[in-house]
Amino acid sequence: MTTAADLALARLAAGALFVRDESVLLVHKTYGNGWDLxxxxxxxxxxxxxxxxxxxxxxxxxxxxxxxxxVTDWAVVPEEGDKVLYVFDCGRLDDTAAIVLQTTELDDWRWVPVDAVHELTIPRLAQRIRRAYTAWQAGLTVYLEQGVPAPERRHTDDF
Structure with a gap:
């Protein structure tokens, strides 16, 4: 019999996609991996x-x-376990003068061309952001695993 202790416990996170032309808004976190949504x-x-x-x-x-x-992206981070990450369309952000950074967690923000996101972020996050941007353009919602659409991901642990 399966008990609650046997079930996967995933941490949930949510990110915002703001788009301007062919760029997305990224923030620089003072901890962790640096640039992020x-x-x-x-x-x-x-x-x-x-x-x-x-x-x-x-x-x-x-x-x-x-x-x-x-985007909904299931990801396994070895140091942190399972995560389910949601990316939401938060529309256009034309009034960037209204941005007031929370300086305890962030020290910068910038518009980054979608094609250059990989230069500032870890590969899995860059894939997630590119897929979110493509979904935004096409009016779709996409399910990912480790930043890649699930049918494209090779499942080596399937039974």
Missing amino acids: PGGYVEPGESPAAACRREVFEELGIAALPHRLL
């Missing part, structure tokens, strides 16, 4: 969309409503 972990009892809204307000001082889900 605005966003963070989902708190207990909070939906991923609510977490996205909260994190954008905390990190950038902007009240942005997630319009739609672009």
Whole structure:
């Protein structure tokens, strides 16, 4: 019999995709891997969309409503375990003068061309951002595993 202790426990995180022309907004975190989408972990009892809204307000001082889900990405991070990461379309951000960085976690932000995201981020995150941008363009929602659409990912552990 399967018990609660046998079930996978994934950490949930939500990120915001802001688009301007062919660039996306990235923030530089003062910890971890550096450049990332605005966003963070989902708190207990909070939906991923609510977490996205909260994190954008905390990190950038902007009240942005997630319009739609672009990407769900299941990822295993050896040091941290399973994660499910959601990327939401948060629309255009034309008034960048309204950005007020949360300086305890962030020290910079910039518009980065989608084709150059890989120069600033880890490969899996770059793939996730590119897939989110493509989903945004096409009006789709995409399911990923480790940053890659699941049918393209080779499953070596299938039974």
